[in-house]
Amino acid sequence: MTDLSVRAGASPRCRATLALALVIAMGAFPAWAQDTTTKHATLYDRLGGKTVLTRLVSDLIDHSTQDPRTRRSFQKVDLKRLKQKVEEQLCSLTGGPCKYTGDDMKQSHAGLNITEAEFYGFVEELIDMLDRYNIGTREKNQLLAILAPMKRDIVTR
Numbered sequence: 120m121t122d123l124s125v126r127a128g129a130s131p132r133c134r135a136t137l138a139l140a141l142v143i144a145m146g147a148f149p150a151w152a153q154d155t156t157t158k159h160a161t162l163y164d165r166l167g168g169k170t171v172l173t174r175l176v177s178d179l180i181d182h183s184t185q186d187p188r189t190r191r192s193f194q195k196v197d198l199k200r201l202k203q204k205v206e207e208q209l210c211s212l213t214g215g216p217c218k219y220t221g222d223d224m225k226q227s228h229a230g231l232n233i234t235e236a237e238f239y240g241f242v243e244e245l246i247d248m249l250d251r252y253n254i255g256t257r258e259k260n261q262l263l264a265i266l267a268p269m270k271r272d273i274v275t276r
C-alpha cells in the first residue's frame with residue numbers, strides 16, 4: 120500500500136485533522152497561499168483582465184499621439200481601430216479570451232519608418248503606463264519579454 124492510499128483510507132477523524140492542519144498552514148503563510156493561486160492565473164488575469172487592458176491601451180495610445188518621442192507616426196491614424204487591435208493583440212498574447220484579427224507587425228508598421236529611438240520611446244511610455252496602473256514587476260517584465268522580439272518587424276530605419 121502506498122503512502123497516499125494509506126491517507127485516503129484514513130479514519131474521518133484523521134482526515135479532518137489533516138485538512139485542519141492544511142488550513143492552519145495556509146493561514147499562517149497567506150503570501151505563500153496567495154502565490155499558489157496567482158501562479159496558475161494567466162498574465163492577462165494578473166494584469167487585471169479586460170477592465171484594465173482596455174483602459175491601459177486607450178491611455179497608452181492617447182499618450183503616444185501626444186508625446187514628442189512618438190507622436191510623429193500617429194497623425195491621420197484611425198485611433199479607435201488601433202486601440203481595438205492593440206487590445207485584442209495583447210489580450211491574445213497574454214492568455215486572454217481573444218483572437219487577434221489585425222495585420223502582422225511587419226505589414227502594419229511598414230512605411231511608417233519607425234526608428235529605434237521611437238521604438239524605445241514607445242516602450243518607455245508603456246512602462247510609465249504600467250506603473251500608473253500599479254502593474255507588478257513580474258507582470259511588467261513578462262509583458263515586455265513578449266513584446267521585445269517584435270522590434271525587428273517594427274523598426275525599419
Ligand code: HEM
Pocket residue numbers: 189192193196197201204205208220221222223227228231233237238239241266267269270273
Ligand atoms: C511592441 C511594440 C508595438 C506593438 C505591440 C504594436 C502593435 C500594433 C498593432 C496591433 C497595430 C494594428 C495593426 C492593424 O492595423 O491591423 C499597430 C499599428 C500601428 N502602430 Fe504599432 N505597435 C508597436 C510599436 C509601435 C511604435 C514604436 C510605433 C510608433 C512610434 C507604432 C505606431 C503604429 C501606428 C501609427 C499604427 C497604425 C498604422 C495604420 O493604421 O496605418 N507602433 N501597432
